[in-house]
Amino acid sequence: MGGRWFPWRAKRKESVQLSAGVTAAPAAEALPSEEQIAQSLPTGVRLGAAWSWRLLLIGAMIAVLIFLIVQLRLIVIPVLVAVLLTALLSPLVNFLHRHRWPRGLSIAVAMVGILALVAGLMVLVITQIARSSSALSERAIESFTQLKQALLDSPLQLTETQINAFLAQVIEAIQQDSQIFISGALSIGSSLGHFVAGLLIALFATLFMLIDGKGIWGWAVRIFPRRARAAVDGAGKAGWTTLGNFVKVQVLVASIDAVGIGLGAALLQVPLAIPIAVLVFLGSFIPIVGAVATGAVAVAIALIYNGWPIALAMLGVVLLVQQIEGHVLQPLIMGTAVKVHPLAVVLVVAAGSMLAGIPGALFAVPVAAVLNVMVHYISSGAWRNTPPLPQPAPSAPLWSTVPQTRPGYRRAVTSTPSAPTQENRRND
Incomplete structure (x- = not known):
């Protein structure tokens, strides 16, 4: 019984304590609730905290998306x-x-x-x-000989022995690091x-x-909740229109750049004028940065094979074409297709190249332009009055000669033929 508890003992103990003058401890004060703590914080702190965790969540989602890509x-x-x-x-x-x-x-x-x-x-x-190739190899040898003679006559007071020793060191370093080239050659197959x-x-x-394409886009839209489908569909169509305008205008601008620089190289008798034009055409799909890089290649080729005067003339041709593109083609043609500031274009291209190299620089501007148009469309609220999306119609056969959406044409009747009319009976 020593381990058992009896209520009368607790009551007797309390009565003894009260009789001895021992008072009961006061009840603990109630702690403030979370709502009271939040209300006690300044408004700026609450807004900053609310924005912070949301931005962190958005940043984490973007980081995961980039990682998956x-x-x-x-x-x-x-x-x-x-x-x-x-x-x-x-x-x-x-x-x-x-x-x-x-x-x-x-x-x-x-x-x-x-x-x-x-x-x-x-x-x-x-x-x-x-x-x-043969003429270029001979010219390369001549250019190397001229460079070697210029180094011998320069104030550096280099001797032919020193130059040959430097070349021997370069060749030896290449031979020592040949494993890198061998592994690179083996990776060509992959x-x-x-x-x-x-x-x-x-x-x-x-x-x-x-x-x-319409069926694929309709399937993608149906993935989203029903209330968001109108906004997603309208934003996607607006982005697709912008992308189509960007591609057509970019092909036109790239063609003008290629013709201008290629024609200038041909008139200056710079070798590889056609390859230079093709390189400029491909590089112009990367706005601003690509045209500058390909123009520098053209000037370098002119410097190696034609000398300083022709290289300076080629540089003038490149700068003239770039000025025409920057002050005429970009504002008048590209500005209507891609409503992105030139500074934003440069920053987007730089970020894309840092993240994904050449593909990142190539797709940076169209992705930014499409996202810009889609965000503006959704924020404008123009999709709120859009009627519900109808169910997608089955695609027309590839051998069909009449488009489904073209007015003035009737679709072929595939239903059960109706009863013969009086005119048909008469003809029978």
């Missing part, structure tokens, strides 16, 4: 290339389809045409380089395999986007 770059880059090709070829396909061409034939003509154009440019560049796989993915994705 980097990990899946062998798939993401070909798909992005396919989107650009689809935006470029869609007007041609729609034009042919409106003129009673079957849609399958329109798509085939557009894709075969772009492949033939790219293959023709590559064959032309390879032919020009192969035809001028890189070539990745390139071929990416090319096939881009071609197949372009084909399916041209065939059923």
Whole structure:
């Protein structure tokens, strides 16, 4: 019984304590609630904290998205290339389809045409380089001899023995580090395999986007909640329009740059004028940065093979073309297609190149332009009065010659034939 507890003992103990003058301890004060603590903080602190955790969450989501894109770059880059090709070829396909061409034939003509154009440019560049290889090698030897003589006559007082010793050290360093080159040569097979796989993915994705692009977009929109579908659909269509304008205008600007710099190189008798023009055309798809880099290559080739006077003249041609692009083409043509400030273009291209190299610099501006238009559309609230999205209609067969959306044409009747009319009976 010593371990048992009896209530009368506790009451007796309390009565003894009270009789001895021992008072009970006061009840503990109630702690402030979280709401009271939040109300006691200044308004700026509460707003800063609210913004901070939301920005941290958004930053974490963006970081995860970028990580996934980097990990899946062998798939993401070909798909992005396919989107650009689809935006470029869609007007041609729609034009042919409106003129009673079957849609399958329109798509085939557009894709075969772009492949033939790219293959023709590559064959032309390879032919020009192969035809001028012997003359270029001789000129390179002459340029090296002139550089060596200039070093001998320079105030540095270098001797031929010192120059030869320096060249021997360079060759020895290359031989010692030959393992790097061997490993790089062994990785060519893997890189070539990745390139071929990416090319096939881009071609197949372009084909399916041209065939059923609306169906693919409708499926993507239906992933979102029903209340957000109108905003997503409208924003996507606005972004697609901007992307199409950007691709068409960028092709025009790149063609003008290539013709101007290539023609200047040909008039100045700079070798490899056609390859320089093709390089400028490809580099101009990276706004501002690409044109500057390819122009520098053209000036370097002129300096090596033609000397200082022709190099300065080539630099003048490049600067003239860049001024025309920056003050005429960009404000009048590109400004209507891509409403992004030039400073933002430079920063976006720099960030894209830091994150993903050349592909990042190539896709930075179109991605920024599309996101800018989509965000503005959603924030404007123009989608609130949009009626609910209808169910997507089945795609027309590829052999159909009449587009579904073209007014003035009736679709073929596939229902059960009705009863014969009086006129049909008379004809029978």
